[in-house]
Amino acid sequence: MGKRAAAIAGLTEWAPKRVWDEPMFTMEACARLAAEVLADAEVDKGEVDGLVVNGLRESPLFAPSALAEFLGIRSNFNEVVDLGGASPAGMVWRAAAAIEVGICETVLVFVPSVPAPPQPGSNGGPMKMKMGAYMGGEVWGSPQGQFEIPAGLVAATPSFAMAAQRYMAAYGVSEETLAKVAVDSRYNAQANPLAVFYGKPITIDDVMTSRYVADPLKLLEIVMPCYGGSAVLVTSAERAARCPHRPAYVSGYGEHLTHKSITYAPDVIDTPIRLAADRAFAMAGVSRDAVDMASMYDCYTITVLLTIEDAGFCPKGQGGRFIDEHSLRYDGDWPLNTHGGQLGMGQAGLGGGMSHITEAVRQVQGRAGERQVPDCNIAYANGTGGMLAEQVALILEGA
Amino acid sequence: MVHFSTDGRPLPTPTPITAPYFDGLRERRLVLQCCPRHGYFFYPRGRCPECLGDDWEWGELSGQGTVYSFTVDRAGHDPALASRIPFAIALVDLDEGPRLVGNMVDCDVGDVTVGMAVEAAYEDVDDSTLLGFRPVG
Numbered sequence: 001m002g003k004r005a006a007a008i009a010g011l012t013e014w015a016p017k018r019v020w021d022e023p024m025f026t027m028e029a030c031a032r033l034a035a036e037v038l039a040d041a042e043v044d045k046g047e048v049d050g051l052v053v054n055g056l057r058e059s060p061l062f063a064p065s066a067l068a069e070f071l072g073i074r075s076n077f078n079e080v081v082d083l084g085g086a087s088p089a090g091m092v093w094r095a096a097a098a099i100e101v102g103i104c105e106t107v108l109v110f111v112p113s114v115p116a117p118p119q120p121g122s123n124g125g126p127m128k129m130k131m132g133a134y135m136g137g138e139v140w141g142s143p144q145g146q147f148e149i150p151a152g153l154v155a156a157t158p159s160f161a162m163a164a165q166r167y168m169a170a171y172g173v174s175e176e177t178l179a180k181v182a183v184d185s186r187y188n189a190q191a192n193p194l195a196v197f198y199g200k201p202i203t204i205d206d207v208m209t210s211r212y213v214a215d216p217l218k219l220l221e222i223v224m225p226c227y228g229g230s231a232v233l234v235t236s237a238e239r240a241a242r243c244p245h246r247p248a249y250v251s252g253y254g255e256h257l258t259h260k261s262i263t264y265a266p267d268v269i270d271t272p273i274r275l276a277a278d279r280a281f282a283m284a285g286v287s288r289d290a291v292d293m294a295s296m297y298d299c300y301t302i303t304v305l306l307t308i309e310d311a312g313f314c315p316k317g318q319g320g321r322f323i324d325e326h327s328l329r330y331d332g333d334w335p336l337n338t339h340g341g342q343l344g345m346g347q348a349g350l351g352g353g354m355s356h357i358t359e360a361v362r363q364v365q366g367r368a369g370e371r372q373v374p375d376c377n378i379a380y381a382n383g384t385g386g387m388l389a390e391q392v393a394l395i396l397e398g399a
Numbered sequence: 400m401v402h403f404s405t406d407g408r409p410l411p412t413p414t415p416i417t418a419p420y421f422d423g424l425r426e427r428r429l430v431l432q433c434c435p436r437h438g439y440f441f442y443p444r445g446r447c448p449e450c451l452g453d454d455w456e457w458g459e460l461s462g463q464g465t466v467y468s469f470t471v472d473r474a475g476h477d478p479a480l481a482s483r484i485p486f487a488i489a490l491v492d493l494d495e496g497p498r499l500v501g502n503m504v505d506c507d508v509g510d511v512t513v514g515m516a517v518e519a520a521y522e523d524v525d526d527s528t529l530l531g532f533r534p535v536g
Contacts, residue, residue: 133477138401143442145401146411151500154477161470169513215471263500
């Protein structure tokens with residue numbers, strides 16, 4: 001029996017879009033997300049006493065206080081979480097832990113990812129999502145700026161490609177097997193109207209004939225950067241029991257990291273997810289066999305393979321066989337990323353990482369619609385940040 | 400920190416701590432810090448990342464190593480390097496232990512393999528010298 005102190009009681013999620021027609025300030029996005037998630041959980045704003053964000057564009061410093069002021073919230077727990085794609089999962093367990101220790105009861109967790117209204121003097125017009133290739137590594141004194149950036153090791157894809165290359169040399173997994181991850185994800189996205197690739201299924205052949213971006217990764221094995229946003233409401237078990245949806249208890253969690261740049265990863269194919277997942281499963285008192293659905297961070301196909309192995313669902317080196325032998329579809333024998341994953345739904349900034357949590361919650365709450373996994377009581381969700389660096393694992397349970 | 404060559408390539412801006420490493424590259428020598436307890440480490444920093452001791456000394460390495468992993472950038476992830484694609488980025492385990500990153504030179508990108516034996520190569524770009532690796536044998 002794992003933790004039952006806190007549960008996710010509500011969620012809201014915007015459809016990821018490549019081009020965002022309605023620019024807004026991050027604080028305005030948070031206000032809209034707050035109104036939506038409070039309505040979903042049927043919780044009054046006055047009950048909120050905790051805020052977790054990944055930062056606010058309009059307040060680079062003092063982000064939580066700026067948000068409390070903007071939303072009119074008197075808050076006892078205030079966090080900025082900086083774990084890249086693992087941030088949403090890291091935000092959720094921090095909220096749950098804060099509730100368990102008694103410093104707050106009801107926490108809003110936000111991951112807005114929207115473009116700002118055009119600044120006076122700028123060109124204006126709809127903006128396509130673009131992430132700076134250096135991600136801040138160019139600042140004075142940064143090791144990344146002296147060693148990785150001059151070698152062209154920038155953005156994220158080349159780093160994950162090197163993990164894939166090493167894995168293929170070590171265990172001989174085929175590119176077709178990796179492609180199956182993208183194809184099954186895209187199948188699931190066909191049951192998710194919010195997905196950017198809704199109505200656009202793909203085949204193994206489509207993946208195999210898409211162009212190489214960073215060997216061995218091909219275009220259709222890589223997420224589409226999007227705009228979007230999402231929020232969840234984490235509250236005490238007692239309060240969650242009075243919400244309309246089945247509580248999704250945060251029954252176990254773990255976090256681990258060792259490096260920033262992939263160059264310094266102790267082993268690029270034995271990732272920090274292992275220790276994060278071991279702790280989460282131990283805390284929840286749950287076995288891998290008991291998991292009804294898995295929601296694994298999937299910035300690339302290789303990330304899923306490594307996560308299946310390192311989270312303990314199969315022995316090291318067997319991930320390829322596992323993917324070949326199981327259907328990862330929502331109606332398959334091993335439902336994975338039933339929302340389509342980020343590969344199928346799009347990566348709305350950190351909302352991409354949150355999508356694995358919102359989907360796990362939907363499944364546990366029995367409101368996943370067409371893609372509902374029958375009798376879904378236990379979900380595994382995780383986040384991967386940076387260059388296979390930050391890792392957070394969550395167990396979400398319905399009872 | 401990054402600055403840019405006259406033809407737009409990102410170049411390292413050495414710091415007081417890392418300057419001896421970059422000075423070594425300019426002299427075609429691969430020079431890293433060596434901790435008396437934990438051996439060579441990379442990248443340069445004031446204290447050994449194993450024991451946080453500061454009694455390290457600079458030492459010269461053989462420049463010999465093997466490719467731990469690599470990729471070929473075919474998309475120009477850094478727009479400043481788009482004119483150079485395709486190029487191979489390699490993580491190399493030096494014989495003395497540390498893992499370094501650099502571009503593969505003097506070989507076709509299609510010929511790079513995991514486990515390939517390589518040696519240090521040095522490329523002067525404006526005021527900088529970049530570390531790369533070339534196949535041996």
